[in-house]
Amino acid sequence: MSDSVLHVPREELIETVSGLRDDGYVSVLDVTAVDYLEHPGRTDLPPETTPERFELVVTLISHAAPGRVRLRVQVPADDPTVPTLFDLYPGTEALEREVADMFGIVFEGHPDPTRILMPPDWEGHPLRKDFAVGRIPVQFKATR
Amino acid sequence: MSAPDTTVETATDEAVRRREDSAVLRIGEDDGERLEAEAGTSDTSMVMNMGPQHPSTHGVLRLMLEMEGETVMRSKPVIGYLHTGMEKTAETLTYLQGPTNVTRMDYASPLFSELAFSMATEALLGLELPPRATWIRMLMCELNRISSHLLFQATNGMDIGAVSMMIYGWREREEALRLLETITGLRMNHNYIRPGGVAADLPDGWRDEVLTLIDTLPARLNEFDTLLTGQPIYRERLQGVGVINTAECLALGVTGPILRSTGYVWDLRRDMPYLAYDQVEFDVVVGTYGDCFDRYAIRLNEIRESIRILAQILDQMPSGDYRVQDKKVTPPPRARIDESMEALIHHFKIFTEGFKVPAGEVYAAVESPRGELGCYMVSDGSAVPYRMHIRGPSFVNLQTLPHLMQGGMVADAVAIISSVDPIMGEVDR
Numbered sequence: 001m002s003d004s005v006l007h008v009p010r011e012e013l014i015e016t017v018s019g020l021r022d023d024g025y026v027s028v029l030d031v032t033a034v035d036y037l038e039h040p041g042r043t044d045l046p047p048e049t050t051p052e053r054f055e056l057v058v059t060l061i062s063h064a065a066p067g068r069v070r071l072r073v074q075v076p077a078d079d080p081t082v083p084t085l086f087d088l089y090p091g092t093e094a095l096e097r098e099v100a101d102m103f104g105i106v107f108e109g110h111p112d113p114t115r116i117l118m119p120p121d122w123e124g125h126p127l128r129k130d131f132a133v134g135r136i137p138v139q140f141k142a143t144r
Numbered sequence: 145m146s147a148p149d150t151t152v153e154t155a156t157d158e159a160v161r162r163r164e165d166s167a168v169l170r171i172g173e174d175d176g177e178r179l180e181a182e183a184g185t186s187d188t189s190m191v192m193n194m195g196p197q198h199p200s201t202h203g204v205l206r207l208m209l210e211m212e213g214e215t216v217m218r219s220k221p222v223i224g225y226l227h228t229g230m231e232k233t234a235e236t237l238t239y240l241q242g243p244t245n246v247t248r249m250d251y252a253s254p255l256f257s258e259l260a261f262s263m264a265t266e267a268l269l270g271l272e273l274p275p276r277a278t279w280i281r282m283l284m285c286e287l288n289r290i291s292s293h294l295l296f297q298a299t300n301g302m303d304i305g306a307v308s309m310m311i312y313g314w315r316e317r318e319e320a321l322r323l324l325e326t327i328t329g330l331r332m333n334h335n336y337i338r339p340g341g342v343a344a345d346l347p348d349g350w351r352d353e354v355l356t357l358i359d360t361l362p363a364r365l366n367e368f369d370t371l372l373t374g375q376p377i378y379r380e381r382l383q384g385v386g387v388i389n390t391a392e393c394l395a396l397g398v399t400g401p402i403l404r405s406t407g408y409v410w411d412l413r414r415d416m417p418y419l420a421y422d423q424v425e426f427d428v429v430v431g432t433y434g435d436c437f438d439r440y441a442i443r444l445n446e447i448r449e450s451i452r453i454l455a456q457i458l459d460q461m462p463s464g465d466y467r468v469q470d471k472k473v474t475p476p477p478r479a480r481i482d483e484s485m486e487a488l489i490h491h492f493k494i495f496t497e498g499f500k501v502p503a504g505e506v507y508a509a510v511e512s513p514r515g516e517l518g519c520y521m522v523s524d525g526s527a528v529p530y531r532m533h534i535r536g537p538s539f540v541n542l543q544t545l546p547h548l549m550q551g552g553m554v555a556d557a558v559a560i561i562s563s564v565d566p567i568m569g570e571v572d573r
Contacts, residue, residue, distance in 0.1 A: 003507055026394045030507075030535040032520055039524050044504060057520060059507055059535070066416045070507060091397030093168070094543050102231075112170040117224040117572060120172060126232055127531075133229075133236055 003059070003068040007049045010073055014083050017058070020069060021088055025060040028085060029068070031095035032057050033075075033103045037129040053077035054105060058085070075105055084110040102127035167550040169210050169218035188212060194557070196225045202299065202561065203568035207545070214553055219546045223539075226572035234532035238498030239265050239339050242529065246519075247333045249534055250570035253292040255284050256512035257534060257570075258337040260519035263418065263508035265339035268501045268523050269473065274465040275420075277341035282419045283354070283457045284327065284336060285510075286450040290361070291320035292513040293443045293450075296565050297368060300440060303562040304381050306372060316364050323353050340474050341467025354458060358451045365447060373441070382437035386548035386560040389434055396547070397540045400515025401446070402564065405431035405438035412511035424456045436563040443565075446513075473499050498527035514538050514565060536570040 008016045017028075034055045036042060042051050054075035061068050075082055084107040085092040096107045097116040104125035107113065115122060124131050169191075189212050196204040204225035210217040234245050246261045247254040259281060266273065298313025321331045327346060328334040336343045372378045388398075390406040403410055411428040413421040429445040431438025467474050475494050476487035493499075503525040509518035515537030522531040541564055548560045 027397045027399075029397055029399075029509075029516060029540075030518055030520065030533075032533045032535075034505075034522050034531045039530060041503075057505075059518070059520070063410055063415070068507065068509075089397065090395050091540060091543060094539065095397075098539075111166075112168070114172055115224075117227040119224070126229055131232075133232060 003070050005070045005072060007046055008071050008073050009049075010075060010082055013058075013071070013073055014085070014088070016071065017060070017085055017088055020060055023062070024064045025062045025069065027061050027063075028058060028089040028092050028095070029061050030057070030059040031085070031092050031099055033099045033105055033127075035103060035127065035129045037077075049074060054080055054103060056082055056099070056105065080104060081106045081108050083108050086111060101125070104128065167218055167546040169208055169220040169546065171208070171220070189217060192554075196222075202566055205542075205561065205566065205568055205571075207557070207561075209549075209554065209557065211554065214555075216549045216552055216554055216557060219549050219557075221542050221545050223542065223568070223571050226568050228573070230573045231531075231533055234529055236528060238527050239501055239529065240494065240498055242532065243338050244333075244335045246532075246534060247335055248569065249536065249573055250512065250514070250517070250538070250567045251332055252295050252567050253288050253513050254333050255288040255337055256510055256517050257519075258335065259285060260508055260510050260517050260534070261521075261532070262337050262339045263510070264506050264519040264521040265501060267506045267508055268504050268521065269339070270502075271340060271468050271470065271473065273341060273468060275462040276464040277466050277468070278419050279457060279461050280342050280346060280466055281337055282421070282424075283346075283454065283461070284324070284334075284342070285419075286453050286457070287320055287324055287354075287357075289450050289513050290447050291317050291324065293447045294320060296443050296513075297440075300562045300565075301372060303558050304378060306375075306378060309368075309371060312364070312367065312371070316361065319357055319360070323357055326350065326353060338467075340470065341465070345466040351458060354454060358454050361451055362448065365444065368444060373444070379437060381556075381559055382440060382563070383435060384433070385436045385552065385556045386563060387433060387435045388544055388548055392547060393434075393544070396543050398515070398544055400511070400513070400537050400541065401439050401442045402541055402544060403515070404429065404442055406434035407432050412509060412516060416509075418508075418510060423460070424453050426450075426453050436559050439563040439565075443513075500525060500527050501529075509535070512537055514567065514570075515541060534570070534573060536573065538566040538568075538570045539573075542566050542571055 036055060037053055045051055052074040056073040056075055058071040059068055082105060084096060096110055099105050100107055100113060101115045101117055102125055189210055192209045192211050194209055195206040206222040208220045208222060230245055230249060234242060237245055242261050243258040246257040249257050294313050294317035298310045301309025301313060325331045327350060328336040390408045393403045393406055407430050409428050409430055414428050426449045429442045431442055471490050476491055480487040481491050501523045503523050505522040507518055507520045509516050517537055518535035520533040521529050524530040544564060549557050
């Protein structure tokens with residue numbers, strides 16, 4: 001059973017998601033992102049989509065006709081912003097905070113744009129590909 | 145009865161209300177004092193901190209509670225104290241090492257993370273599992289669901305003040321864990337379900353041990369009923385506490401027993417079957433009121449359903465291979481290495497470089513004891529995942545806390561945290 005995948009331009013994200021909500025997609029299950037900085041070659045994008053460094057991945061579920069749909073949104077590195085889905089699905093609040101924390105993608109209009117997993121004074125976004133694994137020293141207030 | 149409210153709330157009104165009158169306290173982690181100072185001296189509200197070092201916060205959950213006397217107004221769960229960058233670590237581990245990493249996320253039900261990870265990898269590889277591997281996975285998952293729900297019964301009882309319940313819950317869970325240890329070698333963090341099947345075949349005598357467990361458990365569960373279900377103090381503490389409705393659950397993305405407690409029937413095992421769940425019979429347990437008591441009762445009865453499933457698995461367990469016989473994915477049997485050069489090379493390659501997985505992206509999900517546990521995986525064609533993300537049910541379900549606690553007493557907050565049953569290892573990852 002494979003999920004359907006939609007490639008959505010950033011400008012049409014809100015419109016697409018509210019359309020899906022009207023079509024019976026009752027929940028946003030997951031909001032995550034991928035940093036394609038070091039990916040050797042992307043072949044799974046349709047020709048009209050320009051590949052960008054970041055990709056936002058939103059997974060919705062329909063219960064009436066059981067199935068998931070995955071939205072893939074290209075987000076450029078020089079302007080990493082996307083509109084928040086909070087007003088459509090309030091459950092995206094924590095998930096978007098995590099993406100913002102880990103990838104530095106800004107969700108415009110998010111009600112609580114604070115870090116969620118990392119300490120508030122952390123520098124950098126750990127899941128970006130140019131953030132080294134296990135960098136030492138660990139940044140905590142007390143160790144500086 | 146008053147006249148029904150005829151004003152229709154538009155989508156915009158709803159969004160505005162959600163932002164302005166929310167139950168969520170949206171301030172920074174250090175801003176509690178500032179908020180109090182702004183409120184002035186005449187204001188009776190205060191911001192209280194609960195956790196992260198608190199026995200009833202199930203590990204390291206911290207809550208900022210805005211209190212009006214003893215009533216909780218708004219609140220904010222502060223998380224991240226167990227964050228160890230497991231999704232980052234996953235990008236450095238091969239697909240065979242991956243389960244050792246994800247199994248440490250939800251430490252109360254580790255096999256489900258392993259299963260989601262393995263199912264995602266197998267989807268990318270296009271592997272078809274032998275039937276015995278599928279049924280062993282199902283057997284293990286149901287055993288794990290029982291042990292996880294027993295852990296809930298123990299800690300929930302303790303949080304409410306029924307301390308002896310902790311001993312009983314632990315005793316029963318220990319039986320389930322001992323069985324898991326017999327089969328996998330470890331009580332927790334099994335690394336048993338791996339891409340391509342499971343790590344080892346079931347040991348001799350497994351059937352008798354499972355039978356012993358499913359013969360003894362029902363009587364013990366009836367003891368739980370005697371001790372808790374009908375007990376007036378226990379019911380007083382849980383009934384009508386922490387109520388949520390279906391619409392709120394769906395909007396918040398909540399899955400699992402919390403969603404089912406509102407009377408909404410949704411269980412991936414039944415509605416989007418994976419493994420061989422379409423070949424066994426079981427009922428999806430739902431509640432009525434969406435309160436703490438319903439969530440307790442659902443988990444108790446889900447143990448009974450799991451026992452039902454286990455009995456059917458015992459009857460239907462097929463023979464055959466417990467893992468895929470694909471030389472590129474499965475390590476060769478030890479005996480083959482002595483006699484075959486090719487087997488030696490495959491063994492060496494699999495454990496040094498790992499196996500390569502075709503490029504692509506996939507989302508695989510299973511019904512864990514806490515709700516939908518998903519694994520989103522991106523492969524770039526190499527032997528390590530390019531990106532591995534776990535959609536933890538506890539992480540999303542934790543967002544219900546402010547809504548459940550608003551307007552309740554601070555003593556109820558403890559019952560509510562317990563009934564959401566978050567595993568912080570999975571929340572923080």
